[in-house]
Amino acid sequence: MGTGGTGGQAGGTGAAPLRIGIAGLGTVGAGLVKLLRGNAAIVGARAGRPVVVTSVAARDRTRDRGIDLDGVTWHDDALALAHDPDVDVVVELIGGAEGIARRLVTEALRAGRPVVTANKALIAVHGAELAALAEQAGVPLMFEAAVAGGIPAIKTVREGLAADRLNRVGGILNGTCNYIMTAMRESGRAFADVLAEAQALGYAEADPSTDVDGIDAAHKLAILAGLAFGRPVAFSSVHVEGIRGIDALDLAFAQTLGYRIKLLGLARRREDGIEARVHPCLVPEKMPIAQVDGVFNAVLVEGAFVGRLMLEGRGAGEGPTATAVAADLIDIARGNAVPVWGRSTDGLTQVEALPRTAFHEEYYLRLQVHDRPGVIADVTAVLRDHGVSLRSMLQHGRAADDSGGADEPSVPLVLVTHRTQESAMMAALARIAALPAVIGEPAMIRIEAG
Numbered sequence: 278m279g280t281g282g283t284g285g286q287a288g289g290t291g292a293a294p295l296r297i298g299i300a301g302l303g304t305v306g307a308g309l310v311k312l313l314r315g316n317a318a319i320v321g322a323r324a325g326r327p328v329v330v331t332s333v334a335a336r337d338r339t340r341d342r343g344i345d346l347d348g349v350t351w352h353d354d355a356l357a358l359a360h361d362p363d364v365d366v367v368v369e370l371i372g373g374a375e376g377i378a379r380r381l382v383t384e385a386l387r388a389g390r391p392v393v394t395a396n397k398a399l400i401a402v403h404g405a406e407l408a409a410l411a412e413q414a415g416v417p418l419m420f421e422a423a424v425a426g427g428i429p430a431i432k433t434v435r436e437g438l439a440a441d442r443l444n445r446v447g448g449i450l451n452g453t454c455n456y457i458m459t460a461m462r463e464s465g466r467a468f469a470d471v472l473a474e475a476q477a478l479g480y481a482e483a484d485p486s487t488d489v490d491g492i493d494a495a496h497k498l499a500i501l502a503g504l505a506f507g508r509p510v511a512f513s514s515v516h517v518e519g520i521r522g523i524d525a526l527d528l529a530f531a532q533t534l535g536y537r538i539k540l541l542g543l544a545r546r547r548e549d550g551i552e553a554r555v556h557p558c559l560v561p562e563k564m565p566i567a568q569v570d571g572v573f574n575a576v577l578v579e580g581a582f583v584g585r586l587m588l589e590g591r592g593a594g595e596g597p598t599a600t601a602v603a604a605d606l607i608d609i610a611r612g613n614a615v616p617v618w619g620r621s622t623d624g625l626t627q628v629e630a631l632p633r634t635a636f637h638e639e640y641y642l643r644l645q646v647h648d649r650p651g652v653i654a655d656v657t658a659v660l661r662d663h664g665v666s667l668r669s670m671l672q673h674g675r676a677a678d679d680s681g682g683a684d685e686p687s688v689p690l691v692l693v694t695h696r697t698q699e700s701a702m703m704a705a706l707a708r709i710a711a712l713p714a715v716i717g718e719p720a721m722i723r724i725e726a727g
């Protein structure tokens with residue numbers, strides 16, 4: 278028998294073990310089994326009792342995951358974990374907002390079982406209803422791994438900062454995107470190449486478009502914003518843009534202008550509501566967050582009394598994510614229970630984030646234009662008409678063959694604006710894109726100066 282059974286894992290306390298049933302033995306599930314075994318003595322001592330894996334549910338019995346599952350009960354149907362008499366805590370590591378993951382968590386809570394999950398999609402979309410279920414059942418629903426992998430982001434916002442009025446929360450919330458953009462900037466490697474590497478390293482979601490289209494970061498932002506502002510934020514109201522539109526040219530121009538490009542999630546309290554958005558941003562190179570590279574995430578929080586703080590750490594991957602799941606298990610073993618949204622769900626309603634037209638930012642624009650007289654005047658006239666004022670402009674000379682196959686040569690034109698209303702920027706961009714001298718779609722990236 279392997280070390281998976283109750284007798285195989287040390288804890289050294291003599292207390293009854295906390296028995297774990299894991300659904301999903303992929304990157305995080307297998308990582309959790311390795312961590313609970315490798316660190317059994319530490320985990321057992323801190324939990325006050327051994328924490329042991331008694332049951333698992335996964336799809337492929339034959340796959341080599343580098344873990345010995347002898348002595349562990351295997352369920353082909355993950356839902357069986359909700360009622361397995363040898364399971365005290367159900368750990369959901371399958372993923373997805375719907376389907377089996379949602380059914381398992383719902384059924385386990387209804388059966389009065391504590392649940393730990395790393396599933397940000399599930400919590401972001403159904404967190405309000407699941408919190409109510411957990412509260413009715415009087416059992417914990419924990420999800421530290423769901424936001425920023427190994428960074429204790431949930432604990433920090435919900436518990437460490439529980440006494441403060443938080444006004445801003447966000448940061449670099451997707452390891453895959455940060456990994457891709459760092460590699461593209463540092464080594465000029467192609468997007469698809471680096472994405473494949475991030476997948477092989479276990480960073481990406483099962484469907485990596487969830488990462489590159491910004492959805493994963495938006496799930497995490499919705500959760501953080503809900504915790505920070507004391508009300509779940511409707512996920513569908515979060516403004517989301519991913520990194521597919523970021524060109525190597527933008528990474529290079531950003532550098533020339535003294536910026537780095539990062540996919541940021543940003544939520545803040547305003548007098549008229551809550552802003553919650555995920556999109557690429559130009560960040561001044563000297564800001565600490567600009568230096569957070571690779572798979573690392575950064576979580577930024579700002580509160581009235583605490584001021585600003587930033588946590589940095591690995592946001593994805595087997596080891597960091599497993600530590601977050603295991604920390605939740607230790608909390609459950611210790612009897613530490615915190616309400617899902619940091620307060621009772623009684624009277625708790627979802628809040629809609631403000632629409633994009635309400636944003637007020639500085640903007641970087643990159644246009645590909647025919648290199649002919651009057652183009653800049655035409656573009657700046659449109660910006661003037663919409664009340665957008667320019668801060669700086671970069672025009673690169675014509676390269677040897679930059680015609681892109683067209684008869685007339687073209688050049689990139691980069692404009693940086695002062696702070697302006699996004700509704701004005703959107704209207705100006707639509708007109709600029711329609712100018713005869715402008716080729717293709719202009720690129721627009723917001724600037725986050727702090």
Ligand SMILES: NC(=O)C1=CN([C@@H]2O[C@H](COP(=O)(O)OP(=O)(O)OC[C@H]3O[C@@H](n4cnc5c(N)ncnc54)[C@H](O)[C@@H]3O)[C@@H](O)[C@H]2O)C=CC1
Pocket residue numbers: 300301302303304305306334335336337353354355370371372373377395396397398422423426479480481482483592593594595598
């Ligand atoms: N990989 C990472 O770095 C992080 C992942 N997460 C979250 O953790 C969860 C798991 O992610 P990964 O381990 O990366 O995914 P994965 O795709 O490596 O593993 C998921 C596993 O679930 C299994 N599965 C699918 N349907 C099943 C079913 N009906 N019954 C039993 N097993 C089933 C799949 O075969 C797969 O092995 C997701 O919610 C993800 O968003 C959270 C933080 C970081």
Ligand SMILES: N[C@@H](CC=O)C(=O)O
Pocket residue numbers: 423425426450451452453454480481482488493592593594
């Ligand atoms: N796919 C996610 C994994 C962690 O949440 C990421 O890349 O950040």
Ligand code: NA
Pocket residue numbers: 421422423424425426427428429430431601
């Ligand atoms: Na975390």
